[in-house]
Amino acid sequence: MSATVTVEPAPDAPIAPLPSGGDSVLRPPARQRRKVARPQELLDAALALFAEKGYAATRTEEVAQRAGVSKGTLYLYYPSKEELFKAVVRSNLTTLIAEGQEAAGSFEGTTSELLAMLLDTWWERVGSTPAAGIHKIVIAEARNFPDLAQFYADEVIVPADRLFCSTVQRGIERGEFRPVPLHETALALVAPLIFAALHQHSIGACPVRMDCGVDPRAMLHAHLDLVLRGMQVRPGEGP
Amino acid sequence: MSATVTVEPAPDAPIAPLPSGGDSVLRPPARQRRKVARPQELLDAALALFAEKGYAATRTEEVAQRAGVSKGTLYLYYPSKEELFKAVVRSNLTTLIAEGQEAAGSFEGTTSELLAMLLDTWWERVGSTPAAGIHKIVIAEARNFPDLAQFYADEVIVPADRLFCSTVQRGIERGEFRPVPLHETALALVAPLIFAALHQHSIGACPVRMDCGVDPRAMLHAHLDLVLRGMQVRPGEGP
Amino acid sequence: MSATVTVEPAPDAPIAPLPSGGDSVLRPPARQRRKVARPQELLDAALALFAEKGYAATRTEEVAQRAGVSKGTLYLYYPSKEELFKAVVRSNLTTLIAEGQEAAGSFEGTTSELLAMLLDTWWERVGSTPAAGIHKIVIAEARNFPDLAQFYADEVIVPADRLFCSTVQRGIERGEFRPVPLHETALALVAPLIFAALHQHSIGACPVRMDCGVDPRAMLHAHLDLVLRGMQVRPGEGP
Amino acid sequence: MSATVTVEPAPDAPIAPLPSGGDSVLRPPARQRRKVARPQELLDAALALFAEKGYAATRTEEVAQRAGVSKGTLYLYYPSKEELFKAVVRSNLTTLIAEGQEAAGSFEGTTSELLAMLLDTWWERVGSTPAAGIHKIVIAEARNFPDLAQFYADEVIVPADRLFCSTVQRGIERGEFRPVPLHETALALVAPLIFAALHQHSIGACPVRMDCGVDPRAMLHAHLDLVLRGMQVRPGEGP
DNA sequence: CATGAATGAGACTTCATTCAT
DNA sequence: TATGAATGAAGTCTCATTCAT
Numbered sequence: 001m002s003a004t005v006t007v008e009p010a011p012d013a014p015i016a017p018l019p020s021g022g023d024s025v026l027r028p029p030a031r032q033r034r035k036v037a038r039p040q041e042l043l044d045a046a047l048a049l050f051a052e053k054g055y056a057a058t059r060t061e062e063v064a065q066r067a068g069v070s071k072g073t074l075y076l077y078y079p080s081k082e083e084l085f086k087a088v089v090r091s092n093l094t095t096l097i098a099e100g101q102e103a104a105g106s107f108e109g110t111t112s113e114l115l116a117m118l119l120d121t122w123w124e125r126v127g128s129t130p131a132a133g134i135h136k137i138v139i140a141e142a143r144n145f146p147d148l149a150q151f152y153a154d155e156v157i158v159p160a161d162r163l164f165c166s167t168v169q170r171g172i173e174r175g176e177f178r179p180v181p182l183h184e185t186a187l188a189l190v191a192p193l194i195f196a197a198l199h200q201h202s203i204g205a206c207p208v209r210m211d212c213g214v215d216p217r218a219m220l221h222a223h224l225d226l227v228l229r230g231m232q233v234r235p236g237e238g239p
Numbered sequence: 240m241s242a243t244v245t246v247e248p249a250p251d252a253p254i255a256p257l258p259s260g261g262d263s264v265l266r267p268p269a270r271q272r273r274k275v276a277r278p279q280e281l282l283d284a285a286l287a288l289f290a291e292k293g294y295a296a297t298r299t300e301e302v303a304q305r306a307g308v309s310k311g312t313l314y315l316y317y318p319s320k321e322e323l324f325k326a327v328v329r330s331n332l333t334t335l336i337a338e339g340q341e342a343a344g345s346f347e348g349t350t351s352e353l354l355a356m357l358l359d360t361w362w363e364r365v366g367s368t369p370a371a372g373i374h375k376i377v378i379a380e381a382r383n384f385p386d387l388a389q390f391y392a393d394e395v396i397v398p399a400d401r402l403f404c405s406t407v408q409r410g411i412e413r414g415e416f417r418p419v420p421l422h423e424t425a426l427a428l429v430a431p432l433i434f435a436a437l438h439q440h441s442i443g444a445c446p447v448r449m450d451c452g453v454d455p456r457a458m459l460h461a462h463l464d465l466v467l468r469g470m471q472v473r474p475g476e477g478p
Numbered sequence: 479m480s481a482t483v484t485v486e487p488a489p490d491a492p493i494a495p496l497p498s499g500g501d502s503v504l505r506p507p508a509r510q511r512r513k514v515a516r517p518q519e520l521l522d523a524a525l526a527l528f529a530e531k532g533y534a535a536t537r538t539e540e541v542a543q544r545a546g547v548s549k550g551t552l553y554l555y556y557p558s559k560e561e562l563f564k565a566v567v568r569s570n571l572t573t574l575i576a577e578g579q580e581a582a583g584s585f586e587g588t589t590s591e592l593l594a595m596l597l598d599t600w601w602e603r604v605g606s607t608p609a610a611g612i613h614k615i616v617i618a619e620a621r622n623f624p625d626l627a628q629f630y631a632d633e634v635i636v637p638a639d640r641l642f643c644s645t646v647q648r649g650i651e652r653g654e655f656r657p658v659p660l661h662e663t664a665l666a667l668v669a670p671l672i673f674a675a676l677h678q679h680s681i682g683a684c685p686v687r688m689d690c691g692v693d694p695r696a697m698l699h700a701h702l703d704l705v706l707r708g709m710q711v712r713p714g715e716g717p
Numbered sequence: 718m719s720a721t722v723t724v725e726p727a728p729d730a731p732i733a734p735l736p737s738g739g740d741s742v743l744r745p746p747a748r749q750r751r752k753v754a755r756p757q758e759l760l761d762a763a764l765a766l767f768a769e770k771g772y773a774a775t776r777t778e779e780v781a782q783r784a785g786v787s788k789g790t791l792y793l794y795y796p797s798k799e800e801l802f803k804a805v806v807r808s809n810l811t812t813l814i815a816e817g818q819e820a821a822g823s824f825e826g827t828t829s830e831l832l833a834m835l836l837d838t839w840w841e842r843v844g845s846t847p848a849a850g851i852h853k854i855v856i857a858e859a860r861n862f863p864d865l866a867q868f869y870a871d872e873v874i875v876p877a878d879r880l881f882c883s884t885v886q887r888g889i890e891r892g893e894f895r896p897v898p899l900h901e902t903a904l905a906l907v908a909p910l911i912f913a914a915l916h917q918h919s920i921g922a923c924p925v926r927m928d929c930g931v932d933p934r935a936m937l938h939a940h941l942d943l944v945l946r947g948m949q950v951r952p953g954e955g956p
Numbered sequence: 957c958a959t960g961a962a963t964g965a966g967a968c969t970t971c972a973t974t975c976a977t
Numbered sequence: 978t979a980t981g982a983a984t985g986a987a988g989t990c991t992c993a994t995t996c997a998t
Contacts, residue, residue, distance in 0.1 A: 031962050033997065038961090054379055056295035060989065070963050075990065140379030142441040144296050149445040157442070161451040183453050184461035191462075192430035198437075202381035203396070206388035212400040214422050222423030223430075230469035299972060309980045311974085320972065534773035535861050538993060548959045550995085559993060618857030620919035621769055627923035635920070639929040661931050662939030669909035669940075676915075680859040681874070684866040690878040692900050700901035701908075708947035748983050750976065755982090777968065787984050792969065 039077050039087075041067045046088050051133020051201055055085060055141045086151065089138075092131040093156050099125060100163050111171030112228045118167065119193055123220055132197035139198070164189055168231075177231040185231070192223045278316050280306045285327045290372020290440060294324055294380050324380075325387060331373050332394050338364050343402055350410030351467045357406065358432055362459060371436035378437070400425055407470075416470040424470070431462045517555050519545045524566045529611025529679060533563055533619050563619075564626055570612050571633050577603050578638060589649030590706045596645065597671055601698060610675035617676070639664055646709075655709040663709070670701045756794050756804075758784045763805045768850020768918055772802055772858045803865065806855070807872070809848040814876050816842060821880055828888030829945045835884065836910055840937055849914035856915070881906055885948075894948040902948070909940045 034041075045066035049058045060081050064074040078084035103121055107114045126132055142149040164186035171177035196216040284305035288297045299320050303313040317323040342360045346353045365371055381388040403425035410416035435455040523544035527536040538559050542552040556562040578600075585592045604610055620627040642664035649655035674694040751758075762783035766775045777798050781791040795801040820838055824831045843849055859866040881903035888894035913933040 031996075033961055035961065052382055054293075054295070054383070056293070057383055072963055073961075076961070081989070136378055139375055139437050139441040140293050141296075142445050144292055146445050146447070149442050150447045153442060153447045153449045158449060158451055165451075180465065181457065181461050183451055184458045185465065187435075187453050187458050188431050188462040188465055191434035192427050195430035195434050196426070198378050202378040203388045203392060205382055206385045208385075208389045208392045210392045210397065212397055212422060214426050218420065219423040219426050222420050223427040226419065226424065226427055226466050226469035228469070230465035230467070234473065311980050314973070315978070531861055532771075532773070532857050534771070535858075550959055553994070554957070614856055617853055617915050617919040618771055621922055622771065622774055624923045624925075627920045628925045631920060631925045631927045636927065636929055643929075658943065659935065659939050661929055662936040663943065665913075665931050665936050666909050666940040666943055669912035670905050673908035673912050674904075676856050680856040681866050681870060684859050684863050686863070686867045686870045688870045688875060690875055690882075690900055692904050696898065697901045697904050700898050701905040704897065704902065704905055704947035705943050706947070708943035708945070712951065748975075750982055752982065789984055790982075793982070798968070
């Protein structure tokens with residue numbers, strides 16, 4: 001408050017939700033009615049916190065605060081912490097899936113290019129965003145929330161597997177790839193990306209001194225280079 | 240309780256996790272080796288539970304029970320749940336690294352064979368054992384325990400990176416591999432395995448119905464096949 | 479909302495429960511009689527819910543819903559749940575008392591017949607109607623709402639006692655009954671009925687399997703038979 | 718604490734549980750281990766509070782305080798508020814039932830005397846004690862806790878009905894009573910007592926000014942006098 | 957007058973930690 | 978040392994009440 005001290009924004013709300021404008025410092029916190037915007041604001045706040053601290057360590061009140069509402073308001077929109085979490089997963093993964101389908105849909109070009117594009121897009125839209133933190137949470141809490149695990153399997157794992165399997169299949173059918181096993185190859189394709197995303201949202205988000213940091217981008221390309229070469233049909237190998 | 244009972248000497252480090260070498264299997268009459276074995280028993284119980292349920296969902300009482308002692312006794316050895324957690328991670332990672340070094344040792348044969356051996360061994364000794372649960376925990380809790388992240392970086396990530404980088408280097412130097420970028424390739428090599436291990440200890444451990452389950456073993460081989468081909472020097476490509 | 483709409487005059491007692499006579503069934507076009515009917519509608523809804531679930535388990539929102547208004551509107555008429563509760567009890571007790579007086583009237587015939595009639599009527603008009611739920615509420619909450627207990631004592635217990643005492647007195651004076659103690663006998667007369675009514679509105683309203691259910695009607699008659707015989711002067715017994 | 722000030726006991730604990738003796742005024746409240754005494758102390762505290770305020774209005778922490786323990790300790794013995802309540806009911810009603818059976822068992826004398834004794838005892842051991850408050854609670858909360866209602870029906874209502882029916886039967890068989898209907902008469906016998914007990918624990922426990930207060934004792938005798946006369950075989954009525 | 961989104965005190969319950977025995 | 982009864986801070990969720998619209 002004093003003139004010389006250059007206070008940085010309160011650490012509690014580094015990504016402050018936006019307090020509407022006026023927000024005078026009087027006691028009653030000037031409650032607002034924003035029925036339509038609230039759900040998304042809550043979802044965003046929840047995603048950020050869940051991704052950072054995990055499911056159990058995130059308090060509902062903290063989510064509400066970050067969204068700029070009170071504890072009770074959160075429960076107006078989501079009936080429980082678990083449902084809130086599911087909504088977060090659903091919201092971000094539905095988008096994810098939709099994008100995957102869409103991107104794969106009508107693609108012209110070599111399958112190698114398609115794969116590069118898919119993985120690139122995934123990294124840009126998911127892996128490098130807070131949404132990637134969801135994977136971390138699911139991995140960490142799956143055994144405590146079996147129905148959540150089932151949900152995740154149904155909504156994410158299976159569709160993603162389908163997408164990549166069919167893409168590899170396309171490469172094989174077009175004579176671009178050797179006849180590699182589908183599921184295993186699909187997994188080998190995405191694993192490094194997901195791994196990098198996990199890293200990014202756990203150790204990578206900590207202030208650790210490390211002399212072998214890896215740029216995910218560079219890693220992605222090295223991986224693609226490696227793997228595509230490994231799949232491609234070599235000159236004298238023809239089927 | 241009575242005064243005449245001469246309790247065996249207190250373990251030199253009542254709160255220390257245990258120096259891993261000390262728990263030799265000597266003293267065959269399995270009688271009354273309680274007090275020295277306690278720390279390790281607690282650590283084992285804690286590892287199993289943390290790996291299964293995560294940090295927050297694991298109750299200290301449960302750990303104590305599983306180790307066959309009372310709640311209070313646990314606090315005799317570890318001053319808090321957090322310290323117990325750190326001790327578990329440290330204890331098991333040290334072992335883990337030791338095994339890595341040992342496995343690498345002096346290997347004769349092609350670098351492809353060496354890599355195959357390394358990854359195979361890793362899966363056998365770590366990925367498929369409860370120790371892999373540690374990765375899950377560290378990933379999930381890194382941001383809540385920053386010094387743990389630092390520890391993990393120092394003790395696991397950096398050494399592992401060094402091991403794989405030097406192996407790839409060996410392959411390049413011997414003319415077996417193309418001149419691929421070291422760090423990125425190393426990461427691409429291990430990522431699918433770690434990913435599979437994580438999967439194994441989260442979703443894979445849940446009773447989820449899934450039509451695209453992948454055998455980690457088969458995946459490992461598909462991955463190796465792919466990646467080694469991608470790295471190898473092709474006939475007409477000379478260095 | 480618009481300025482030209484001439485809302486009907488505000489009810490003279492916006493917060494008053496309603497004086498019971500005011501809600502005549504006039505104004506046949508059942509159109510827009512909302513605002514004057516509101517208090518009674520709220521009271522009715524509240525009575526039903528309080529009687530069914532008790533004070534604490536009844537939510538104000540539920541009351542509002544049942545009355546067809548919003549939560550906020552309820553508070554326009556009653557400043558708090560507690561006041562609503564009191565208004566409900568008072569309102570219905572007034573009715574109850576009125577019915578008592580009405581039922582008593584001027585009776586010709588033996589006092590036994592008069593008593594039979596009184597109790598019969600009470601059961602028909604009160605005991606078997608939702609109004610009996612009020613007794614349940616008062617009994618349950620008297621200690622949490624002392625002034626309500628006072629009100630109940632003044633408005634119900636004392637008048638009822640007076641009515642039955644004077645009736646018994648009449649029986650004694652006319653030589654029909656032995657000189658029994660007044661208050662105690664009056665209580666002994668009504669207790670089984672009230673008891674049955676309470677039962678009816680608590681356990682009797684639950685889906686309990688019970689092999690000793692009692693028909694309140696039959697019980698009433700057995701009780702009367704017993705008690706009137708007990709009071710009546712026997713052939714050889716003095717005056 | 719000072720010598721001259723005669724402090725009355727803190728208002729929070731009018732019926733203080735007994736603080737073991739020492740109870741110095743230091744900050745740590747001198748926790749004690751009384752594993753065997755605790756359950757009954759908690760039950761007593763719970764009975765008193767439930768009887769006074771009802772189920773919902775009684776806070777678990779209040780029960781713990783009154784029993785002289787902390788919130789958590791309560792849950793060491795009873796897993797939930799509902800279970801605590803059931804334990805209270807069970808504890809007090811089991812005693813009740815046992816006493817009833819026992820008292821009725823081998824009785825010599827007229828059935829009128831037996832009935833007088835039964836009702837007298839009931840009043841002394843239940844009706845006039847806090848245990849009678851249980852009836853109030855069951856009546857008030859039965860519809861919110863159906864399984865409690867079932868429990869109460871099974872454990873109290875049915876056995877009590879059986880006891881009184883068999884007693885009336887005995888009177889009829891011995892030629893003491895007219896052939897009255899069993900269930901109905903049994904109910905008519907106990908109803909005034911239960912009614913009085915309810916009254917005692919609701920309105921009767923409030924500071925109400927009332928000019929028609931009834932001594933339950935006197936009422937009990939008036940009732941018995943009335944009802945026994947009504948049941949007894951009159952001189953010229955032969956069986 | 958009416959609405960219903962928003963609030964926040966408070967209830968129940970859990971569990972890491974302490975400490976008398 | 979070991980125990981496990983006891984503690985109390987903290988978390989999730991409810992709901993009476995308020996108030997901007």
